[in-house]
Amino acid sequence: MRLPSFLHLTRLFFKGMCLVLLSYRSHPRYPLVLAANRDEFYARPTAAAGFRQDAPGVLAGRDLEAGGTWLGFTRTGRIALVTNYRDPAIQKTNAPSRGALTLDFLTGQETPEQYLKALKERAEAYNGFNLIVGDRSGLWHFSNREGIIRELSPGVYGLSNHLLDTPWPKVERGKAALRKLLDEEDIQSESLLEFLSDRTTAPDDLLPDTGVGIEMERVLSAPFVAIPGYGTRCSTAILVNNDGQVEFTERTHVPDSFPITRTYTFYLDDTI
Numbered sequence: 001m002r003l004p005s006f007l008h009l010t011r012l013f014f015k016g017m018c019l020v021l022l023s024y025r026s027h028p029r030y031p032l033v034l035a036a037n038r039d040e041f042y043a044r045p046t047a048a049a050g051f052r053q054d055a056p057g058v059l060a061g062r063d064l065e066a067g068g069t070w071l072g073f074t075r076t077g078r079i080a081l082v083t084n085y086r087d088p089a090i091q092k093t094n095a096p097s098r099g100a101l102t103l104d105f106l107t108g109q110e111t112p113e114q115y116l117k118a119l120k121e122r123a124e125a126y127n128g129f130n131l132i133v134g135d136r137s138g139l140w141h142f143s144n145r146e147g148i149i150r151e152l153s154p155g156v157y158g159l160s161n162h163l164l165d166t167p168w169p170k171v172e173r174g175k176a177a178l179r180k181l182l183d184e185e186d187i188q189s190e191s192l193l194e195f196l197s198d199r200t201t202a203p204d205d206l207l208p209d210t211g212v213g214i215e216m217e218r219v220l221s222a223p224f225v226a227i228p229g230y231g232t233r234c235s236t237a238i239l240v241n242n243d244g245q246v247e248f249t250e251r252t253h254v255p256d257s258f259p260i261t262r263t264y265t266f267y268l269d270d271t272i
Helices: 099-106 112-120 169-181 189-196 214-220
Strands: 017-024 032-041 046-051 058-063 071-074 079-084 129-135 138-143 149-151 155-159 230-240 245-252 260-267
Touching (some): 032 079, 032 169, 058 099, 079 099, 112 129, 112 138, 112 149, 155 169, 189 230, 189 245
Antiparallel strands (some): 017 155, 058 071, 138 149
């Protein structure tokens, strides 16, 4: 298969989640269930998820090139994640890092709505993104390609590199798999990670056209992406139960090596 050159690819992608599956207040035991894959160049320096020294209450991975993160959770229940919006025709070359958007929320004190309202005023400076932020009071979504701030109601959501719930094949398959898991009384992180490891591509007639060519659309249609130099760097499963217990599991992937899985378990604490 002939793929676009890596020089061309650098114009199309940035650090950030590339598949997010989310159940919000849709299970009697788990008010929050999240499964997500982050796709990135293997050469981009990255630190695995851990509690940050510069922000001890924040559990997140770290992009060692730009300093931000693609997904994080705090001991007080704040959550933030970002995906890019894939449109190579309108990329800015000197735009600020979108990974800073998540970290700014995680370390801040604003409500999700307040944060997104302030961000909306400067959002056009960034390349296209989707941002989901939340705390124990609610969960919110904003994309600078759509311009709408919305509070999420209870339900199942999927997000890739377009708008929230755009019915791309891996988003639809992922939401169906998550709904099936929600029928179980006890949800296991491993079940979430199992779907995230699926390398099955979608039929060509179901692929979107985002300007990267049919061969690349096909490769990127799999939940788990793996091509020379680029692919799924980590998979994350987050379970929050009614007792306030958080189970945060990250599985990192390196070509030609066994995956490394790390799990952090803690209780939400409003006193921090």
